[in-house]
Amino acid sequence: MSRLAQWCSRVFMVEINQKTEPIYFALSSTPSARNKELEALFGSGKLFSVHALGDDRVQSARSHAHLKSALTEDLPPGCQLLDTASFLPDVKNSLVRGFFLRDNSVLSSAERVVTHLRQKGSVCVFTYTRGQNGDYLCSDEADEPAERERRYYVTPAPAPLRHPSTLNIINSDVFYQMKDAYKVLQECSDVIPESKAVLELVEAQQLELNSIHDERFPVIVIEGLDATGKTTLTCSLQKALGAVLLKSPPQCLAHLRPRFDSEPPLIRRAFYALGNYITAAQIARESSHAPVIADRYWHSTAAYAIATAVSGREENLPAVGSEIYEWPHDLLRPSMVLLLSVSPEERLRRLSHRGLDKTEEESQLEINHLFRRKVDEAYKRIQNPACIVVDANPSPDHVLQQVLGLIRNKYNLQTPGH
Numbered sequence: 001m002s003r004l005a006q007w008c009s010r011v012f013m014v015e016i017n018q019k020t021e022p023i024y025f026a027l028s029s030t031p032s033a034r035n036k037e038l039e040a041l042f043g044s045g046k047l048f049s050v051h052a053l054g055d056d057r058v059q060s061a062r063s064h065a066h067l068k069s070a071l072t073e074d075l076p077p078g079c080q081l082l083d084t085a086s087f088l089p090d091v092k093n094s095l096v097r098g099f100f101l102r103d104n105s106v107l108s109s110a111e112r113v114v115t116h117l118r119q120k121g122s123v124c125v126f127t128y129t130r131g132q133n134g135d136y137l138c139s140d141e142a143d144e145p146a147e148r149e150r151r152y153y154v155t156p157a158p159a160p161l162r163h164p165s166t167l168n169i170i171n172s173d174v175f176y177q178m179k180d181a182y183k184v185l186q187e188c189s190d191v192i193p194e195s196k197a198v199l200e201l202v203e204a205q206q207l208e209l210n211s212i213h214d215e216r217f218p219v220i221v222i223e224g225l226d227a228t229g230k231t232t233l234t235c236s237l238q239k240a241l242g243a244v245l246l247k248s249p250p251q252c253l254a255h256l257r258p259r260f261d262s263e264p265p266l267i268r269r270a271f272y273a274l275g276n277y278i279t280a281a282q283i284a285r286e287s288s289h290a291p292v293i294a295d296r297y298w299h300s301t302a303a304y305a306i307a308t309a310v311s312g313r314e315e316n317l318p319a320v321g322s323e324i325y326e327w328p329h330d331l332l333r334p335s336m337v338l339l340l341s342v343s344p345e346e347r348l349r350r351l352s353h354r355g356l357d358k359t360e361e362e363s364q365l366e367i368n369h370l371f372r373r374k375v376d377e378a379y380k381r382i383q384n385p386a387c388i389v390v391d392a393n394p395s396p397d398h399v400l401q402q403v404l405g406l407i408r409n410k411y412n413l414q415t416p417g418h
């Protein structure tokens with residue numbers, strides 16, 4: 001079967017604007033009636049779909065990221081790059097991400113970029129042109145000559161029940177047991193040597209974990225978007241309760257973080273997932289003699305990963321109660337998770353006062369209200385344990401008293417010296 005014929009079972013999704021519904025289409029051997037949405041997508045220029053090829057998931061993920069930067073850097077004026085994905089409707093793990101390159105330039109400049117990519121190999125390119133009857137036709141110039149003569153028409157497809165960007169989350173963006181995240185870093189240890197250091201740290205902690213008894217003191221996790229006051233509150237709680245303060249990712253991974261932050265989601269998220277298991281071992285150890293306060297933990301890992309993976313609007317998130325929001329069965333569960341919530345205006349005010357460097361993702365939060373809403377909503381949907389939302393708009397002392405009230409209500413903890 002030709003390459004293009006294999007894609008006939010798949011549906012393509014193109015997002016022209018994250019705020020609006022994506023456009024769905026399929027390839028068929030019969031033409032279809034004219035369709036306004038498709039006309040809006042194709043316009044009058046030429047269109048190419050490009051996706052990276054790879055022998056394994058690590059290589060595919062890295063090739064996709066390289067392709068994105070190559071296309072963005074070489075984008076000629078008058079051309080537009082759109083995120084796209086193809087998938088089998090409602091079939092888990094069937095999503096393949098790629099790009100649409102729309103060429104409305106006078107000189108058909110995108111064609112030169114695409115030809116260059118084809119020559120370099122490891123990409124699959126389909127070309128879309130307008131037929132005499134106004135239909136849109138898809139062809140693959142790399143296919144055998146006989147196949148190139150066959151006609152594949154672009155036909156509109158219905159929106160699937162589950163938003164396609166949710167199909168691959170499990171084990172690509174969120175990991176539900178340590179061994180799944182561990183495997184990802186094992187698979188990339190040749191191309192990212194720092195992975196070995198992470199794996200060694202995880203192993204050392206796991207060995208130690210086997211000799212630790214069940215925790216006795218409460219373990220309280222503080223969650224929230226950047227600048228919601230986590231650092232301020234966790235430091236005050238540490239003093240007020242005579243607690244041990246821990247972080248996820250743990251300090252021992254801090255120097256490796258920039259390396260993994262620059263990698264595609266599969267690798268980056270596996271790194272943060274493993275960070276939680278190292279923090280879990282530290283929690284188990286410390287909670288045998290004092291209360292523990294943790295600045296971020298699993299809720300952060302899952303909520304940011306889900307919100308990044310799911311494109312478009314908040315409504316595209318997996319529904320409440322989905323298995324995506326379940327806690328990993330092998331990860332230590334905290335006694336209480338508090339989510340600091342501040343209004344967008346107050347959060348921006350705090351960010352601007354702080355004036356520190358922000359991670360790329362955090363600066364995206366500032367401009368991307370949609371993304372922030374998705375992170376916040378995903379935080380609230382995570383279960384077992386779910387988080388308790390705390391109004392963190394008032395003064396630091398007011399927030400501290402509010403949280404101490406919640407903790408004491410549940411655990412009858414004494415403030416040192418009282």
Ligand SMILES: Nc1ncnc2c1ncn2[C@@H]1O[C@H](COP(=O)(O)OP(=O)(O)O)[C@@H](O)[C@H]1O
Binds near residue numbers: 225230351394395397
């Ligand atoms: N309750 C509060 N009211 C006003 N400003 C606050 C409050 N809590 C923290 N801040 C300020 O907001 C900024 C971000 O707080 P921080 O604790 O660093 O947040 P995070 O750790 O969540 O990123 C800091 O400048 C801090 O002094």
Ligand SMILES: Nc1ccn([C@@H]2O[C@H](COP(=O)(O)OP(=O)(O)O)[C@@H](O)[C@H]2O)c(=O)n1
Binds near residue numbers: 249301359362
């Ligand atoms: N437990 C954690 C902590 C952070 N993270 C990631 O780290 C980023 C936020 O960490 P950060 O250090 O900028 O946040 P602050 O703790 O500085 O507010 C998020 O974008 C998450 O993707 C994670 O995945 N899991």
